[in-house]
Amino acid sequence: MGRVQDKVVFITGAARGQGRAHAVRLAEEGADIIAVDLCAGMDSVAYPMATRADLDETVRQVEKLGRRIVAAAADVRDLAALRAAVDDGVRELGRLDAVVAQAGIAPLGRPEASAFIDAITVNFHGVVHAVEAALPHLPDGGSVVATGSTAALMQSADMTTRPDFGKLGYSFSKRTVASFVNDLAVALAPRRIRANAVHPTNTNTDMLNSAPMYREFRPDLDEPSREDALPAFHVMTAMGLPYVEPEDIAAAVLFLVSDESRYVTGQQLRVDAGAIVQRRAQQPQF
Numbered sequence: 001m002g003r004v005q006d007k008v009v010f011i012t013g014a015a016r017g018q019g020r021a022h023a024v025r026l027a028e029e030g031a032d033i034i035a036v037d038l039c040a041g042m043d044s045v046a047y048p049m050a051t052r053a054d055l056d057e058t059v060r061q062v063e064k065l066g067r068r069i070v071a072a073a074a075d076v077r078d079l080a081a082l083r084a085a086v087d088d089g090v091r092e093l094g095r096l097d098a099v100v101a102q103a104g105i106a107p108l109g110r111p112e113a114s115a116f117i118d119a120i121t122v123n124f125h126g127v128v129h130a131v132e133a134a135l136p137h138l139p140d141g142g143s144v145v146a147t148g149s150t151a152a153l154m155q156s157a158d159m160t161t162r163p164d165f166g167k168l169g170y171s172f173s174k175r176t177v178a179s180f181v182n183d184l185a186v187a188l189a190p191r192r193i194r195a196n197a198v199h200p201t202n203t204n205t206d207m208l209n210s211a212p213m214y215r216e217f218r219p220d221l222d223e224p225s226r227e228d229a230l231p232a233f234h235v236m237t238a239m240g241l242p243y244v245e246p247e248d249i250a251a252a253v254l255f256l257v258s259d260e261s262r263y264v265t266g267q268q269l270r271v272d273a274g275a276i277v278q279r280r281a282q283q284p285q286f
């Protein structure tokens with residue numbers, strides 16, 4: 001028996017990166033998956049987004065583990081499209097036990113206000129839409145997991161050096177995800193549905209390994225490379241790591257989807273190699 005044997009889990013942003021890692025780890029432990037991804041670019045995002053071929057690769061990896069997966073191209077900003085994807089998946093797989101709302105963009109380095117809106121509509125509205133599409137199917141005791149970021153637990157982005165509406169939007173959207181999950185945990189507790197946020201530090205995915213992120217960590221250089229940025233990545237963590245791996249985040253998501261965490265709710269679970277604790281006062285904050 002796997003740790004999530006025969007559960008069905010809906011994952012947004014599942015074509016690559018953390019979303020794919022969650023799909024594969026959950027499938028290894030016996031889950032079937034409903035997967036969506038945009039599979040297209042966005043104007044405010046200056047790094048390549050996932051493709052349909054990436055989503056197909058997630059399908060291949062889950063099926064290789066002997067589990068079922070229903071995958072669709074869908075935009076988390078489009079509630080009707082998400083509802084259709086979840087309803088199709090439930091029809092095919094028979095049930096839904098959990099949602100992992102984690103599709104996201106980091107439109108860093110953008111001076112235009114529309115980048116702020118894009119960050120919020122994908123990173124925050126997208127989470128709310130995923131929960132709304134999933135809730136009618138979730139049984140008592142189900143699980144909601146949303147991905148924030150350590151950015152959710154820090155002060156808002158510094159705008160004094162240069163205007164960066166994308167970065168401000170990223171920070172705002174992630175803080176809002178944390179707040180939403182907090183309140184959702186209270187609202188869903190009578191049905192014993194848990195709602196928890198996972199907050200990763202730098203994670204080794206295409207979002208981190210991107211030109212806008214290199215510029216974020218090396219503002220002193222015009223066109224910094226990954227090699228230029230790598231030593232600067234370390235400032236984020238207390239453990240001296242440049243990043244954690246998607247599988248490290250998947251381990252936390254697996255726990256929160258499984259019944260092992262049946263009474264764990266309203267948590268802001270950091271998987272951050274000490275990123276936040278090193279920035280906080282000594283007294284624990286609750």
Ligand SMILES: NC(=O)c1ccc[n+]([C@@H]2O[C@H](COP(=O)([O-])OP(=O)(O)OC[C@H]3O[C@@H](n4cnc5c(N)ncnc54)[C@H](O)[C@@H]3O)[C@@H](O)[C@H]2O)c1
Pocket residue numbers: 012013014015016017018019036037038039040049050051074075076077102103104105106122126147148149150199200201202203204205206207208
């Ligand atoms: N990589 C990091 O350093 C890091 C750190 C903290 C938090 N996060 C968060 O982790 C989550 C996963 O990101 P990742 O690191 O795997 O990056 P990623 O870019 O590899 O994956 C994000 C996925 O979301 C999909 N997506 C984007 N917009 C979408 C939309 N409108 N509709 C549907 N799908 C959409 C992308 O196509 C992509 O497959 C994001 O919420 C991100 O903000 C990442």
